[in-house]
Amino acid sequence: MDKNQSLMLAAVIFGLIGLLHLLRAIFSWPARIANFDVPLWLSYVVVVAVGYLSWLMYSASKK
Numbered sequence: 001m002d003k004n005q006s007l008m009l010a011a012v013i014f015g016l017i018g019l020l021h022l023l024r025a026i027f028s029w030p031a032r033i034a035n036f037d038v039p040l041w042l043s044y045v046v047v048v049a050v051g052y053l054s055w056l057m058y059s060a061s062k063k
Helices: 003-027 040-061
Strands: none
Touching: 003 040
16 A cells, blocks of 8 residues: 555545544534543534544645
8 A cells, every 4th residue: 555545545534533523513422431421512623623634634645
């Protein structure tokens, strides 16, 4: 697997993670990690962060 394929794979994985967090935020799905209720606003932050990372990796794979 060369560099461009690796970057594209990472972009797809980050994109899927962002999509799942967006769905969680839209449908208000609860998330709990070891007796800690993850706040819904955190999913919006994650959507922006991983969306940006996904876009960066996608654009880097096209160079």
